[in-house]
Amino acid sequence: MSEKKGELIRDLTTGSVPGTLLKFSMPLFLSGLLQMVYNMVDMIVVGKFVGTEGLSAVSIGGEVLQLITFVAMGISNAGQILISRYVGENRKDKVGEMVGTLFTLLMSLALVIMVIFLFSYQGIIRWLNTPQDIYEYTRQYSITCIYGIFFIYGYNLVSAILRGMGDSKHPFMFIAIASVINAILDVVFVGPMHMGPLGAALATVIGQGVSFLFALRLLYRNREQIYFDFKPGHFRIYGSVIHPLLALGIPMVIQSAAITFSMLFVNSYINTYGTTAVAVTGVARKLETMIGVVSQAISSAGGAMIAQALGAGKIDRVPKVVLHALWIVAIPASIMALIMYFKPEWLFGLFSDDPAVLAMAVVYIPVALVQFLGATLRPANFALINGSGNSKLNLAVALLDGILCRIGLALLLGIVFQWGITGFWYGNALSGLVPFFIGGVYLLSGGWKDRASISSNAA
Secondary structure, three states: OOOOOOOOOOOOOOOOHHHHHHHHHHHHHHHHHHHHHHHHHHHHHHHHHOOHHHHHHHHHHHHHHHHHHHHHHHHHHHHHHHHHHHHHHOOHHHHHHHHHHHHHHHHHHHHHHHHHHHHHHHHHHHHOOOOHHHHHHHHHHHHHHHHOHHHHHHHHHHHHHHHHOOOOHHHHHHHHHHHHHHHHHHHHHHOOOOOHHHHHHHHHHHHHHHHHHHHHHHHHHOOOOOOOOOOHHHOOOOHHHHHHHHHHHHHHHHHHHHHHHHHHHHHHHHHHHOHHHHHHHHHHHHHHHHHHHHHHHHHHHHHHHHHHHHHHOOOOHHHHHHHHHHHHHHHHHHHHHHHHHHOHHHHHHOOOOOHHHHHHHHHOHHHHHHHHHHHHHHHHHHHHHHHOOOHHHHHHHHHHHHHHHHHHHHHHHHHHOOOOHHHHHHHHHHHOOHHHHHHHHHHHHOHHHOOOOOOOOOO
16 A cells, blocks of 8 residues: 555555654644634634624634534544545445445535524524624624535545545645635625625635535546545445444544533533623634644544554554654644743734733633643544544543533532633633543553454444
8 A cells, every 4th residue: 555646545554653643644734724724814804894793703603613513523533534444454445435425424414404503593692692792793604604514514524535545635735725715705705895704704615615626526536546436326325334434423423512512501601701701712712723723633643543553453553653642732732832821912912902802811821721731632542542443432532521521610610619701711621631531541551452343343
């Protein structure tokens, strides 16, 4: 399974572990960085042209967007891991069947979820305790994102297929296209055209749509390499791969859903503290994604490497991937923590000139440091859990991180201990450490060495 020029398939089981991890994760990191940038552009442009009200509306609208994307993320990540395993096992027929199954399943789910949210999104906005002065802005942003769900799901599944094959360069190219289009349209729609948050959401959807079409064209032109011919009759759910996909994907969906819903639950309390609190929380989350993109890149790259290594029987590479993933993320996280500690007003000032927002930003500093610690410790352990296909641990992380710890700690600190908004912030931040403890025990136990093939039976 050698890598040749022009091929999508790449062997991740050879070469030095840190070199391969860095080389494979770099395009993923750049992809995440660009995605973060175009999400931040939404908030920066809206914050400057519309003000704190628009900034807060984009923040809450982004939370609604999370609700419609967690299914795509969970199923796509599971598909990526399984494709990596099939590539490692050299099972070409299963790769093609997985591609057809992913397309059919996720596009069907996109349609169902779009219909559900078109009837329920206003209730969700009210459940989030959206301040009345930004309700209409939030509604406009949310409904536009809902109409763009096919592009969101499409991009996620195409990127998962490519990453599963070992190709991280093309997803970067596609997100670059989306970022450039989004940035240009953001300025045009929100600035001269005065469309407000609606314009920001529309720019995002158009950028994702164009990116998805380019990605789809690449897959079609390289259909022999992905072992899928794109004939209409082959867009179906294959019984031979749907069981392992759901066995691994459902816990990932539950994990993502638990974290998403628990964050929204906590945010519904935060939103009661007013527009300034909403704006600070929204900006803080965007700043934390600056490390989150590194974490996600390493987690995704490490998971693919571990899946291929287990499929190829190269067990000794697995702990090396985990250990190298830790220090790779620790470097940028430390740099970001120093900037946050010494220059919080400057960071938050990129989004808002509101004195109240900048004053509250200083209070958020210690919370951000905890968030950066969690972002450093999580990716290596997620790579191990996901790469080994351990659906039971994924479910455990979902329940502990998403339900018990995030909601439990937030209510304990925010209400019982009466820390107010600071308690809700800390509850969310501390729960991010849970995957590290679970993954650490799993690594030391050696349970990941059980090579029962997840391609036929998810652990």
